[in-house]
Amino acid sequence: MSASRHQDWDAAASGEVIAAHAGQQGALLPILHALQARFGWIRDEDVPLIAQVLNLSRAEVHGVLTFYHDFRRSPPGRHVLKLCQAEACQARGSRDVTAHAEQKLGVAIGETTADGRVSFEPIYCLGLCASGPAALVDGVPVARLGVEAMDRLLDGALT
Amino acid sequence: MTVRVFVPGDMAAVAVGAGAVVDALRAAAAASGVPIEIVRNGSRGLFGLEPLVEVLTAAGRVGYAAVTAADVPALAASGLFEGKGGHPKFIGDPKALPFFQRQTRLTFARCGVTDPQSLDDYRRHGGYRGLERAVAMTGEAIVDAIKLSGLRGRGGAGFPTGIKWDTVRLTPAAQKYIVCNADEGDSGTFADRMVMEGDPFLLIEGMTIAGVCTGATKGYLYVRSEYPFAVTAMQRAIETARRAGLLGAAVAGSSHAFDIEVRVGAGAYVCGEETALLESLEGKRGQVRAKPPLPAHAGLFGKPTVINNVLSLAAAPFILGEGAQAYRDFGVGRSRGTMPIQLAGDLRNGGLFETPFGVTLGDLIDDIGGGSISGAPIRAVQVGGPLGAYFPPSLFDTPFDYEAFAARGGLIGHGGVVAFNDSVDMAAQARFAMEFCAIESCGKCTPCRIGAVRGVETVDKIVRGEDRSANLTVLEDLCETMKFGSLCALGGFTPYPVMSALTHFPEDFGAPSRAPEAVV
Secondary structure (H helix, E strand, O other), rough: OHHHHOOOOOHHHHHHHHHHHHOOOHHHHHHHHHHHHHHOOOOOHHHHHHHHOOOHHHHHHHHHHHHHHOOOOOOOOOOEEEOOOHHHHOOOOOOHHHHHHHHOOOOOOOOEEEOOEEEEEEOOOOOOOOOOOOOOEOOOEEOOOOOHHHHHHHHOOOO | OOEEEEEOOOHHOOOOOOOHHHHHHHHHHHHOOOEEEEOOOOOOOOOOOOEEEEEOOOEEEEEOOOOHHHHHHHHHHHOOOOHHHHHHHHOHHHHHOHHHOOOOOOOOOOOOOOOOOOHHHHHHHOOOOOHHHOOOOOHHHHHHHHHHOOOOOOOOOEHHHHHHHHHHHHOOOOEEEEEEOOOOOOOOHHHHHHHHHHHHHHHHHHHHHHHHHHHHOEEEEEEOOOHHHHHHHHHHHHHHHOOOOOEEEEEEEHHHHHEEEEEEOOOHHHHHHHHHHHHHOOOOOOOOHHHOOOOOOOHHOOOOOOEEEEEEEEEHHHHHHHHHHHOOEEEEEEEEEEEEEEEEEOOOOOEEEEOOOEEEEEHHHHHHHHOOOOOOOOEEEEEEEHOOOEEEEHHHOOOOOOOHHHHHHOOOOOOEEEEEOOOOOHHHHHHHHHHHHHHHHHOOOOHOOOOHHHHHHHHHHHHOOOOHHHHHHHHHHHHHHHHHHOOOHHHOOOOOHHHHHHOOOHHHHOOOOOOOOHHH
């Protein structure tokens, strides 16, 4: 899910996405997911649009948007590398792999490289716990991701 | 004749290259003029074998383990499409492996065997027998069967499922809901994911039985966003079930209406807590609700709601189809039936092991799990996810059942078992438990929201040797406060990994000047 696959944002297109899900019960999460899938991240301008359609206050929408780790409020890097930080992957060496990737990318986990190439993000469990370290690389699952495999990834698919 | 080839579409198989193996198999088959049909089955659940390619022969299925795309030309040349042996990756009949022979698969009977998206395959392997019985029974009779089976909530709390269903059944309301908690966030667990990807109709059938029993007409399946394959698999299977009349206005030709909608979480661990999940489904921040009211009385949108874990609902078809007594016959004490245990971390045989309650932790680690894959000795095992206690080898004689683990200051939770070798720093693990709680706290309860942050700082001080004795007392106090001052298990159970690490591995927390007495 690199940023290039996302559409350019405008208020009308955002409004269409919101309207498509507004009829569901408890529509706010489906709307936020749909906006992010379409445009890559959630803009501040989306908040009043959603609030109006769902008859919520902007504060309520903001509260939900900022509660969940998945929702982005700024554009991601061209590639998104989500590396599992949970215990089962720790037991299979993910702390070393994380440190290695941080060193190689020159950013701490949770940050995007200065050139906008990679957003390196923590994720807590992909359910691949017998095959760790595990990651989602632009949405694609990758397991048995040791230091050498991480090198190949960073020098290959994530360039 | 077309050769039937099985390559798991399970996320764990795809993550180690199953997709490339499929491409290579198609190319090799085309090159040699062999017509093949590739079935994307679920995983059988021994993940070291993945990608596990199976070929159906006249004598049954044979497997080739840990196949890479680069292996395929040589495998094809040595007779893979005829199911021939001889190649080092040939393992014969996979289900004859001891890891599978030793299991009792009730919930996971079909996973890895059938085509998960084939309703016909599901029916051929006993599927929908439970629902057929259920639609001919009264709600009370269904509840009686669930109660008799002894089924307890597999999400971790272990509450009797039959009582939950009965409460909803007996609460009058125009609208009731079945909510399936598929927010399987515990590290070391993947059983829910495997059911959804590998046998999705089983969960649909289980939710439908719960609906028929209680009078609920709408089901929500809340799947975490970290499980994209499960989301797609469930959506496809639900659509198939609808077209077949197994969901909709007249379930299986009965007078019961029931349908299911998939909702996707958004990366909040706390939404695995049932009331936070309900808030999230309502479109709100995933903050925990105080109980009462119980969700069974006033749950989703204020209506009576059954909220069950995937594995609890997935056990219902067997109980209704094969009989409550058949389920109850397995297990020990008050822990009846089977538990899908998930072996993870540094283990040779990591995977899904469904077995009656009562197997010891040591058997799971050393024997079934095959010890560490790294070769280093196992030093600590965390059972029950990030809120579960760390056990040292001296507690490996603990039998796997709810009460036995509780008696030793632990919990079985959702059945995840994560093994760590002797390179583990238990102070770092205790610190992580607090850090994770701080990241994931919903913020409702002060002991959790602030206590977890203070917990990280206090562990750091202890490790630095800063006023060690006083800070150990602070940490113990803090854990007591979190345990008794939090509404849900996130704040309430984070003390388990922290205090168990401190109790059993004091040497990792600086000079062992004093062993803490308090065991949570």
